[in-house]
Amino acid sequence: MKMPKLVWLLIIGMAVNVTGASFIWPLNTIYIHNELGKSLSVAGIVLMLNSGASVVGNLLGGKMFDRFGGYLSVMTGILIALVSLVGMVMLHSWPWYPIWLILVGFGSGIVFPSIYAMAGVAWPEGGRRTFNAIYLAQNLGVALGAALGGFMADISFNIIFIANLVLFVVFFFIAFFGYREADNLHKDRKVEEVKEIVDKSRFNALIIVCVAYCLCWIGYVQWQTTISSYTQTIGISLQQYSMLWALNGVLIIVGQPLIRPFVRLIEDKIKTQIAVGITIFIVSFVVTSFAESFMMFVVGMVILTIGEMFVWPAVPTIANMLAPEGRVGTYQGIVNSTATLGRAIGPVVGGVVVDLYNMQVMFVVMIALLIVSFLFLKVYDKGLEK
Numbered sequence: 001m002k003m004p005k006l007v008w009l010l011i012i013g014m015a016v017n018v019t020g021a022s023f024i025w026p027l028n029t030i031y032i033h034n035e036l037g038k039s040l041s042v043a044g045i046v047l048m049l050n051s052g053a054s055v056v057g058n059l060l061g062g063k064m065f066d067r068f069g070g071y072l073s074v075m076t077g078i079l080i081a082l083v084s085l086v087g088m089v090m091l092h093s094w095p096w097y098p099i100w101l102i103l104v105g106f107g108s109g110i111v112f113p114s115i116y117a118m119a120g121v122a123w124p125e126g127g128r129r130t131f132n133a134i135y136l137a138q139n140l141g142v143a144l145g146a147a148l149g150g151f152m153a154d155i156s157f158n159i160i161f162i163a164n165l166v167l168f169v170v171f172f173f174i175a176f177f178g179y180r181e182a183d184n185l186h187k188d189r190k191v192e193e194v195k196e197i198v199d200k201s202r203f204n205a206l207i208i209v210c211v212a213y214c215l216c217w218i219g220y221v222q223w224q225t226t227i228s229s230y231t232q233t234i235g236i237s238l239q240q241y242s243m244l245w246a247l248n249g250v251l252i253i254v255g256q257p258l259i260r261p262f263v264r265l266i267e268d269k270i271k272t273q274i275a276v277g278i279t280i281f282i283v284s285f286v287v288t289s290f291a292e293s294f295m296m297f298v299v300g301m302v303i304l305t306i307g308e309m310f311v312w313p314a315v316p317t318i319a320n321m322l323a324p325e326g327r328v329g330t331y332q333g334i335v336n337s338t339a340t341l342g343r344a345i346g347p348v349v350g351g352v353v354v355d356l357y358n359m360q361v362m363f364v365v366m367i368a369l370l371i372v373s374f375l376f377l378k379v380y381d382k383g384l385e386k
Contacts, residue, residue, distance in 0.1 A: 006122045007130065009178040010115050013171055014137040020167030021108070022145025022245070023160045027153055028101070029225045029347070030232065030241075035157060036094050040229055044351030046098040047225065050105040051344030055337040057109020062117065062333020064110065066326060070118040070182035071175075073329075077110030078172050085165040092161055109340060113333035118182045120320045120328055131316040136253060143249020150242025202322040206331060208380035210338040212274070213315045215373035217342025218349060219281060219366040223304065226350040227288070230359055231297065240294050244301045251305045259309055270314050270321075274377055277310030282370050289363035 024031075028050075032043040057077065064073035084103035087096070116134060123130045152159040223244075231241050263273065280303060288300030316335050323331035353362045 003133070004122050006179070006181055007119050007133065009174065010119050010122075011133055011137040013174045013178070014115055014134055015141045016167055016174060017108075017111070017171045018138045018141025019145040020141075020164040020171070022142045023149040023152065023164050023167075027149060027157075027160070027228075027238070027242070029228050030153075030238065031157060032097070033229055034232070036097065038094070039355070040226065040351040041348075041355050043229075044225065044347035044349075046101065047347040048344045049098065050101045051340045051347075053102045053105035054109035054340040055344065057106040057111075058113050058333045058337035058340055060333075061110035062113040062329040062331070062336075065114045065117045065329025065333075070114050070121075070329075071179050073114040074111050074118075074175050074179055074182075077107045077114070078168070078175055079107070080110070081107030082165075082168055082172060083107075085161070085168055089158075089161045089165050092157070105340075109336070113329060113336045116316050116332040116336065117329040118179070120316075120332070122182070124320075131320070132256075132313040134316075135313045136256070139249040139252040141249070143246050143253070146242045146245030146249065150237075150239040150246075153238050153242070199324055202324065205380050206319060206322050206334060208376050209274075209315065209318055210334060212278075212373040212376040212380070213311075213335070214338045214342040214345075215369045215376070216278060216281060216311060217339050218346040219285065219370050220304070220308070221343045221346035222350045222362065222366055223301070224343075225347040226354050226359065226362055227297075230354075234292065236294050236297070244297060247298065248301055248305050251302060252309055255306065255309060259306070263310075270318055271377065271381065273310045273314045275374065277307045277312075277314070278370055278373055278377070280304075280307030280310065282367055283307075285363050285367050285370070289360060 028047060029040070029043045032038050032046055033040055038046075061073050061077060064076065081104050084100045084107060088100040088104070091097075092100070116131065119130050119134055148163075149160055152163065228241055232238075284300050284303035284307060287303060288297065291297045291300055316332060319331040319335045320328060349365070350362055353365055
């Protein structure tokens with residue numbers, strides 16, 4: 001089954017976008033804490049505001065897609081983020097840095113659900129493969145950006161800000177010239193009448209599975225916040241920490257053939273795929289809680305990466321399956337905003353727990369939240385069965 005040209009352009013655009021963003025997001029806590037001299041709690045609040053702006057952007061982007069089409073929504077988000085990145089290059093001291101970070105979060109938030117929704121509409125028969133392709137593009141960007149970001153940060157954070165801006169300009173031109181045909185797809189879609197009770201059941205199912213998704217992200221984001229800062233205190237360099245994320249991205253790409261046979265066995269059981277992924281997340285946190293050397297963090301990251309390969313592509317797939325005709329953008333916006341909400345809450349929760357107690361307590365709290373996510377996953381589709 002041949003992948004449409006638009007989906008390929010969406011994949012390329014996502015890879016370029018995320019590569020630029022990955023120069024800096026793994027190092028945000030380190031920059032705020034070490035370079036700007038703020039506490040972990042303050043860093044957590046800044047990242048929470050950044051993610052909160054992304055939540056608003058996600059919801060707005062999904063609505064804009066359903067109403068105006070993918071091209072306008074993507075270009076709107078790109079322009080907002082582009083202006084903010086110019087500001088970040090020129091002024092990145094306190095308090096300008098968090099201001100630009102919040103605006104970038106809002107602009108990028110508009111872009112992501114629109115890309116997922118465009119991919120789903122452009123290649124509906126692709127199913128899970130559609131969203132797995134976008135997911136792989138994201139992680140190719142993570143691998144490239146995180147690997148290069150650590151080396152650039154050791155020279156100067158200014159280089160990171162400039163490189164991020166340059167790649168976002170490239171993304172702008174890809175979208176400007178390549179995504180226009182998305183509006184034709186939007187206009188050709190016929191919105192069908194949906195029975196209210198079915199629509200409500202689908203929406204409720206989406207919200208319940210998104211709660212589980214959010215809890216997973218609260219745990220996952222600790223690797224970008226509290227764990228990143230902790231690695232600095234035990235003598236792990238910025239380059240080594242950035243290489244953990246490069247490893248994450250590379251593993252997701254090269255590891256696909258390894259997990260594909262297992263995924264095929266449970267291809268029609270999306271719920272089981274997520275449950276397997278959450279279990280692997282828990283194992284990762286147990287292992288990492290004992291880590292005192294770089295190699296132990298490598299082991300923890302490898303296990304974490306295997307878990308996310310099961311969970312992250314599955315949730316947008318569920319949203320696409322549940323969405324009534326004409327609401328795919330809204331449903332993808334909710335999924336993206338849920339992930340962003342987890343990234344917003346996670347740094348604050350993790351930072352406060354570490355400041356009040358220690359890293360070991362943080363690991364226990366995150367494992368407990370992952371266990372709770374199982375309960376929401378178990379019941380999310382009960383209303384649909386009825």
